[in-house]
Amino acid sequence: MDGFGTGHLVYLLNGLLWTVVLSALALLLGGIGGFVVMLGRISRRRWLRRLSMGYVQIVQGTPLLIQMFLMYFGLGVAGVQVPALLAAALAMMIYSSAYLGEIWRGCVQSIGKTQFEAAETLALTRWQSLVDVILPQAARIATPPTVGFVVQLVKNTSLASVVGFLELTRSAQVINNSLFQPFLVFGIAAALYFAVCYPLSLWSRTLERKLNAGRRQA
């Protein structure tokens, strides 16, 4: 039996690449979804607020793993055969849209009703007020928690391994099945996750410090 070689490392790095791809898809799609959820949560229409609130509660109250099963096996049984990447990306999109929507709603609401009122008193539409006045201020506050959430997102892509998507965790499993060196193989996988997540955590903390220092962007 051979030991861990360059071929295995390349295989893991390929898995890492797919982890990054899945994270990026989840962030992009979940970001779009999260923006819509945020709009719903701050809407003037009560039914829209309730609808998006219900969505958030259902998604946050169910495990991501189950959401992944629903997308992969559920859609499969319903006759829609989805590739593992798509199923995983859809599940991660739903998951991140709920969390990002809530994070961003908090940021928008922390800007305060008075800024909205000032903008609307100047005869701006609600949309113009949001785009020109509220969002630029909310974006500053939202960046640190959003980056922090991306760290969770990257780690949670490992759940996609259970639907057979060949990302980093699944790649490590495949290698371990032949090498039986779990400490080494999963240790390297953990190190690779860390190499992605740690800089993000650092960045998030730096952003937070800058924000707390109360500096305004020029």
Added chain:
Amino acid sequence: MPAAVKLENVVKRFGALEVLKGISFDIEPGQVVALIGASGSGKSTALRCINRLEQIQGGSIHVCGHRVEDPALDPRALRQDVGMVFQSYNLFPHMTVGQNVILALKRVKKMPKAEAIKIAERVLKQVGLAEKIDSYPEQLSGGQQQRVAIARSLAMSPKVMLFDEVTSALDPKLTGEVLRVMEDLAKGGMTMVVVTHEMAFARRAADKVIFMHHGHVHEVGGPDILTNPETAELREFLEHDL
């Protein structure tokens, strides 16, 4: 001349709490009206109903030809005629003074930027802050920020301006500069509704004083009612205030 602002039997409730219990008053074009009263008397709410920041539950409000309580009214049409200045200034902190002033000119009036900047320069000069056009709000004193807020509102050429306790958040040293700007506006013929605790200002600048008490208009008159109140409630209010 028709009234610029006319409230008839206006009722405003927040849940079970009735804040305005059927108030009526008129404001002629060019008039400066001081709305006074204790906190909780409904004066700020009355002001906020005029530009529909609050919806009313009864009565009617006419402002420059708009029927404010009409659900079909586009509030933006109303708000182009009615400017408002808040106690907490509410400048947009991520924009320079100039950007604060030109935002609505660009977005609402669809004015080219160069033209909007000319207006910004004019209104900032009017409030004595022409040199601050490129500053950020946080670089200004409270009094200066409030003068920028007045300029921002003025830039839209409103027919009526509402002032909601605009000096209450200010250091007493800084209230003077804001009140002077408002007195200049009053002399220039602006129709103004001013919710204020500054009785000296009301005496100097107001054409009409409306005293609110427990959600009613309790006494109305010229600024002389501040010296010779008719009702016991206004007398008591003035004594406590001074």
